[in-house]
Amino acid sequence: MLRIFNTVNGQVEQVRTTEEGSWVCLSDPTDVELATVSQETGVDLAALRAPLDDEERSRVDSDDDYTMIIVDIPTVEERDGRDHYETIPLSIVVTAKLVITVCMRDTPVLHPFMEGTIRGFNTYMKSRFVLQVLYRNATMYLRYLRVIDRNSDNLELKLQHSMQNREILQLLELSKTLVYFTTSLKSNELVMERLRILPRADEPNDRVHRLADSVLPNSGRIRNQSLLRLYEDDEDLLDDVITENKQAIEMANIYSGVLTNMTDASASIVSNNLNNVMRIFTIISIVISIPTLIFSMYGMNFQNGMLGMPFTNTRWGFIIVLVISLVVTALVAWWLTRSKFFK
Structure with a gap:
């Protein structure tokens, strides 16, 4: 121009x-x-x-x-x-x-x-x-x-x-x-x-x-x-x-x-x-593995009279096991979030 x-x-x-x-x-x-x-x-x-x-x-x-x-x-x-x-x-x-x-x-x-x-x-x-x-x-x-x-x-x-x-x-x-x-x-x-x-x-x-x-x-x-x-x-x-x-x-x-x-x-x-994200995923994986382990053990076939699992013959056994697994899971999650290994 x-x-x-x-x-x-x-x-x-x-x-x-x-x-x-x-x-x-x-x-x-x-x-x-x-x-x-x-x-x-x-x-x-x-x-x-x-x-x-x-x-x-x-x-x-x-x-x-x-x-x-x-x-x-x-x-x-x-x-x-x-x-x-x-x-x-x-x-x-x-x-x-x-x-x-x-x-x-x-x-x-x-x-x-x-x-x-x-x-x-x-x-x-x-x-x-x-x-x-x-x-x-x-x-x-x-x-x-x-x-x-x-x-x-x-x-x-x-x-x-x-x-x-x-x-x-x-x-x-x-x-x-x-x-x-x-x-x-x-x-x-x-x-x-x-x-x-x-x-x-x-x-x-x-x-x-x-x-x-x-x-x-x-x-x-x-x-x-x-x-x-x-x-x-x-x-x-x-x-x-x-x-x-x-x-x-x-x-x-x-x-x-x-x-x-x-x-x-x-x-x-x-x-x-990235490390912070992986820390969160690691804690979630560990916490989820606890109830998974408990319920997988109760899912095994045990015959009566042979090394039976606790609370299997009680009326409220399922609820008791569920409450125990939730309590253990909460305790583990609380400890992991405050542990120095995951800071």
Whole structure:
């Protein structure tokens, strides 16, 4: 889907044609839409196709005509009645006249920008736009991590009385999601560190910091060719983005450790629950065997005068034997339920 947005009188509106300061949004684009945008903007078609590969790594690439920033964003989709979380690439291409975003799905990360609900958002402020998208991306990670934490708490309560594999499989799925989140967040962190070396608004383009180049390879090339320039407010926003991203990394690591321990303990919980069930069945089997033994002995054929069974010749013999068997059964059941062997 190809959509074009522009800031008109302080409001974000969807327009039909591109102009200077526009934002071109490509969500699950077709080949025709990609070719059209490439022809109109001069951006290489291969660069526009890059984020359509879900294995594309996060990076910053600068060319003479554009600067491309690829980051991993969180996404959620429903599978079997449950939310499934994963990460996909999002590309932000900044040219001399406009900004292009490319993603394989219609992501909720960009929805507030389309609706104009982001404070201080203008399509023509390219550097601010990029940082606002990154900030929104970091907050989405934090939101999904909190949801995952609540889901893990619910699974923990279910595991206390569960003997099924469903909850364990859900824990493994959440653990896998946290691994993806952690890997993507660390890759995004490298991208944000590269954004730190972008040229400032009050310095010339040809100034290259050797110190930055010694820390990040090819940083001088990025500074010289980048079409982005950081203003004073942008630097503060970049610091906020890095802080939020680091917080997301810490939360993902903490939740991952908790889920790992919970997964290890779940097997013991299921085993203990199974032992409790087997304990109940064992007590029932022993208790039932007592009256079964008594009545099976009385069911044997004994001749009169030969080792007769007690109470066989009395009028109330059957009732007496029945009462005795019930009393013995009750005593044995009481002892077994309190015996340390069956705790």
